Amino acid sequence: GAVVSQHPSRVICKSGTSVKIECRSLDFQATTMFWYRQFPKKSLMLMATSNEGSKATYEQGVEKDKFLINHASLTLSTLTVTSAHPEDSSFYICSAHRLAGTDTQYFGPGTRLTVL
Amino acid sequence: GQQLNQSPQSMFIQEGEDVSMNCTSSSIFNTWLWYKQDPGEGPVLLIALYKAGELTSNGRLTAQFGITRKDSFLNISASIPSDVGIYFCAGQQNTGNQFYFGTGTSLTVIP
Numbered sequence: 588g589a590v591v592s593q594h595p596s597r598v599i600c601k602s603g604t605s606v607k608i609e610c611r612s613l614d615f616q617a618t619t620m621f622w623y624r625q626f627p628k629k630s631l632m633l634m635a636t637s638n639e640g641s642k643a644t645y646e647q648g649v650e651k652d653k654f655l656i657n658h659a660s661l662t663l664s665t666l667t668v669t670s671a672h673p674e675d676s677s678f679y680i681c682s683a684h685r686l687a688g689t690d691t692q693y694f695g696p697g698t699r700l701t702v703l
Numbered sequence: 704g705q706q707l708n709q710s711p712q713s714m715f716i717q718e719g720e721d722v723s724m725n726c727t728s729s730s731i732f733n734t735w736l737w738y739k740q741d742p743g744e745g746p747v748l749l750i751a752l753y754k755a756g757e758l759t760s761n762g763r764l765t766a767q768f769g770i771t772r773k774d775s776f777l778n779i780s781a782s783i784p785s786d787v788g789i790y791f792c793a794g795q796q797n798t799g800n801q802f803y804f805g806t807g808t809s810l811t812v813i814p
Binding site: 591593619621628629630631633634650680682684686689690691692693694695696697699 | 734736738743744745746747748749750753791793795798799802803804805806807811
């Protein structure tokens with residue numbers, strides 16, 4: 588199956604700092620990638636849709652200035668959590684949309700962010 | 704956005720038993736995907752369905768695309784301890800559009 592990587596897998600930072608998370612599709616090109624946030628024992632909450640070469644589309648209630656998304660190439664999207672606070676601590680997961688005849692979405696392994 | 708209703712929310716079963724879970728929507732979907740998520744990991748794709756009525760297997764897993772296009776089912780036969788995890792369905796209305804996710808089914812297998 589298709590492979591999506593995410594880096595880092597875990598990050599601990601101090602309140603007020605910014606954290607960048609990378610999402611890469613390793614063996615296919617993805618014009619669209621998605622960023623999710625997941626709380627313990629909860630479903631995936633879509634934060635934003637990342638489109639290569641254009642601005643990301645944010646879901647209602649998600650601050651675009653807080654969660655900066657850059658989709659610079661067909662295989663890389665980044666999420667930057669700016670001025671992180673403890674309430675931003677969560678599990679962040681990206682996925683890449685593979686369109687090759689049929690549509691499939693593949694997930695990265697996730698990034699555990701802890702803000703102290 | 705769209706919300707898929709997934710049931711049951713959780714299941715506790717004995718090893719060796721069969722498992723059945725489903726996902727329903729008020730809207731028609733053209734693609735259904737089923738994922739399994741282990742703790743601290745991203746969801747892993749299990750089965751993809753692209754045609755109404757389609758029945759697809761992956762080992763002990765079988766999933767069906769409902770004929771009405773508003774539901775999908777996932778069955779696991781002869782469950783084993785490593786089947787433990789959270790199972791998510793996902794539906795897509797049109798090619799190229801986003802996928803909507805179910806609320807998840809948490810499966811616990813008792814040895």
